[in-house]
Amino acid sequence: MLIRPIRPQDEKLLREAFRRLTPESVYQRFFGSLRELPAQMARHLANVDYVQRLALVAEHDNKAIGVARYEPTDDPGTAEVALAVLDAWQERGLGRILLREILRAAEENGIHRFRADVLSENARMLRLLATEADIQTRRTESGITTFFFTRRG
């Protein structure tokens, strides 16, 4: 497995990986049901500036098996973090590796405060944050918990 920054030519790779996510994982990542990753969205997700927006791809056999990213928020010092690991690869520690790597990469780019929106029933992501993040605040609205945190050193 290789973890590397996303590239503009990964649009197709992202759309293929999306097709291998279960509807439950799609819902947990995107908070809605989508059958396909729309081309325009794939383009946006594959094209980052590597500083304010970054995504790391976990690749196996030339296919994406997980992606972690951060995106700017209204607060310039805070980035929103999101992850997805293909269902067939979940519960093997990849989510933890990707979360650690994306937080480390953000810090190298001068970003030290993070936000994550997590469905309140998403036990795995909640467990990951509980161990990898120092949580400053959390608030829950309509079944989504928003965490503000820093990386646990």
Ligand SMILES: CC(C)(COP(=O)(O)OP(=O)(O)OC[C@H]1O[C@@H](n2cnc3c(N)ncnc32)[C@H](O)[C@@H]1OP(=O)(O)O)[C@@H](O)C(=O)NCCC(=O)NCCS
């Ligand atoms: C959340 C997600 C990224 C985690 O990735 P993963 O590779 O499965 O996670 P890991 O294998 O690193 O495990 C994370 C923790 O969850 C725990 N865990 C695994 N299955 C669990 C379950 N069913 N219930 C509770 N905790 C569970 C693991 O034990 C591990 O904690 P530990 O190492 O302290 O024991 C992945 O499940 C995923 O992509 N889910 C769908 C999309 C999503 O929810 N994204 C998050 C939105 S920000």
